Amino acid sequence: MSNESPLIQSMRTAVAAAPADVPLRLHLAELLLGEGLGEAAVAEAAVALQHAPGDAGARALMMRAMGLPAPADGKAGTAEEPEQPAAHRPSTGFDWAAAEDEVAGAVPPRFVTPAPAPGPGATAPEVPLAADGSGDPGDATAWEVDTPGSVTLADVGGMQEIKDRLEAAFLAPMRNPELGRLYGKSLRGGLLMYGPPGCGKTFIARAVAGELGASFMSVSINDVLDMWMGNSERNMHEVFETARRQAPCVLFLDEVDALGAKRSRMQHGGMRNTVNQLLTELDGVGGANEGVFVLAATNVPWDVDIALRRPGRLDRTLLVLPPDAPAREAILRYHLRDRPIESVDLGKLVKVTEDLSGADLAHVCESASERALLDSTRTGVVRMINMKDLLGAAKEVRPSTDPWFASARNVAMFANEGGMYDELLAYLKKRRKL
Ligand SMILES: Nc1ncnc2c1ncn2[C@@H]1O[C@H](COP(=O)(O)OP(=O)(O)O)[C@@H](O)[C@H]1O
């Protein structure tokens, strides 16, 4: 290959002369990877693995070349690594864009249907998967605030109904101060998002912050709670003070159910004080909360303290359901963006992944990569991730939302106080889950 450096060319000659020399071949693979020739590196790693299937260094290299995270068991990679010169260890994984340019015209397209022009919604931004509570419980005073980010509702795939409701109930009045004054008191308090885990509550809260050009502060109530008398209240106050200092700021309170007496780890008295502290903070005195927008979330709304749900507090609810078809497409596209795929029919994949959460979809992409990787390793012939891998992976994953719907169904049917779960009931009926 003409675009390979002289060093790589002589390494190739050496490897050809000693095809069974695994360390030598891995050295070549490292060099290739270091120069962004990921696909060629995968090929060499695959041959090395044929000669030495248990070789940890070869496995680790293969994973890196395929853009997968390094093996988690910690043992792999360390023993063999001194074989590879540190200077040639690449800092990045598989450079798919470069590889794609290189083999343009020679490989099948990534997607079988032409991708739409990449608008702002075409890719989802980097957010933690299945993010639940990111604060550090050991250091309750250092509440993290993200500066205004670039995630907006355009990055949230599908879910048009949610976007419309957010726009009408929250964003429009916030954007327009006149309208805000008109709404006055009714805009106090905040919005409570609820639904099964992994379906985008945190993601949506972040997008709302982006829409408002506000900073974003995500706090799990579990991290606020402290077993020592008075500490939870103080933590709660500090959280709000931090948000006020950063205004405009969206304060996202995750796992608010942790304050519910039913799930209490503490005595009732202690929890009551913490709930009262939150109510005080929500009410704010003398416009203290100017520019602080509270969004709360829970997977178990039926455990949320009723005092929090009174008018002017977390009285408005928003049901966040498993991603609809356009949302699934956006999520899948995002998770496949850096992986070596070929002829993927997204439309078909979207159809067979109904009921899967955002987190489940990420898992499907991950395990499809593993299938392709194992196959490449076994046969020594590198191949891309294809529809068979993805469909197989999708078939194996059970919707992680199933247990949630099982509980939610009972609550919606037998404890639908004040019609709070009407929206959920309608969905359950529509999906024949009732
Ligand atoms: N509509 C959507 N568009 C793009 N990505 C989404 C969407 N819904 C969920 N996700 C992704 O799914 C994952 C889980 O979402 P998350 O907000 O953490 O769920 P929750 O807070 O409800 O448990 C995140 O990686 C998020 O990026």
Ligand SMILES: [Mg+2]
């Ligand atoms: Mg979350």
